Amino acid sequence: MAVKLYVIPGSHPSKAAELMLEHKGIPFKRVDLVTAMHKPSLKLLGFSGTTVPAMKADGRKVQGSREISRALDEIKPEPALLSSDAVREAERWGDDELQPIPRRLAWWALVHLSGKERTEAARLSLKGYRVGMPIGVASRTVLPIAKVAARYNNSTDEAVQADLRALPGKIDRVDALLAEGVIGGDLWNAADFQIATSVRLLLAYEDLEPYIEGRPAAEHARRVVPQYNAAFPKVFPAEWLPSRAA
Numbered sequence: 398m399a400v401k402l403y404v405i406p407g408s409h410p411s412k413a414a415e416l417m418l419e420h421k422g423i424p425f426k427r428v429d430l431v432t433a434m435h436k437p438s439l440k441l442l443g444f445s446g447t448t449v450p451a452m453k454a455d456g457r458k459v460q461g462s463r464e465i466s467r468a469l470d471e472i473k474p475e476p477a478l479l480s481s482d483a484v485r486e487a488e489r490w491g492d493d494e495l496q497p498i499p500r501r502l503a504w505w506a507l508v509h510l511s512g513k514e515r516t517e518a519a520r521l522s523l524k525g526y527r528v529g530m531p532i533g534v535a536s537r538t539v540l541p542i543a544k545v546a547a548r549y550n551n552s553t554d555e556a557v558q559a560d561l562r563a564l565p566g567k568i569d570r571v572d573a574l575l576a577e578g579v580i581g582g583d584l585w586n587a588a589d590f591q592i593a594t595s596v597r598l599l600l601a602y603e604d605l606e607p608y609i610e611g612r613p614a615a616e617h618a619r620r621v622v623p624q625y626n627a628a629f630p631k632v633f634p635a636e637w638l639p640s641r642a643a
């Protein structure tokens with residue numbers, strides 16, 4: 398079976414799809430698209446939507462991390478990614494309610510970091526990806542792309558403030574799913590990959606360490622996603638950060 402996975406650098410749902418393919422033991426070729434340009438590229442490749450991850454498996458086109466987990470279970474049923482209704486619901490929650498947060502924060506951060514910090518953050522996120530130009534050049538010229546991506550991802554001050562306020566509750570929910578055994582079991586499922594990749598990206602923000610470090614969610618994210626190239630120095634106004642529970 399010939400499988401191609403289309404991604405953009407630093408995309409956490411793309412990382413989830415990569416990890417699910419590896420978990421299934423399905424060989425695949427990763428195709429790196431250029432952020433913002435990936436929308437027309439995906440159209441040219443015949444996909445109907447504009448987001449990654451997108452996958453072609455023997456000509457069949459599948460777009461979206463949740464659609465990909467279903468397709469992978471069809472292609473190779475064992476080990477099952479969607480093993481119960483609880484897993485399906487946790488995966489849905491991870492996709493709809495958790496995944497957008499680190500994405501909105503990332504584009505806001507890239508726009509608001511100082512020039513030197515932005516270049517460093519972009520250089521790390523681009524590490525290991527092919528973007529059609531030297532990574533040093535791409536990372537020095539990331540600002541216009543970050544501004545466009547911030548716009549289409551609704552990375553406004555208001556949305557980012559709401560995301561930061563919601564964060565402790567989201568991490569509580571991940572810890573609860575771990576305590577209930579829906580995720581974090583011996584055999585990882587689609588919700589493990591969906592949720593851990595988002596928490597892994599949240600762990601990249603120095604500002605957010607106090608809310609995540611030392612929690613079961615952090616340990617789980619590092620176990621499921623051992624390698625993730627991202628780091629954002631302090632960037633959010635202190636008054637936007639939620640007060641910490643005692």
Ligand SMILES: N[C@@H](CCC(=O)N[C@@H](CS)C(=O)NCC(=O)O)C(=O)O
Nearest residue numbers: 408409410447448449450461462463
């Ligand atoms: N929630 C969907 C969408 C993922 C998504 O929004 N991906 C981002 C990159 S992390 C993207 O392709 N954005 C481009 C766009 O919104 O058009 C999934 O898990 O597949």
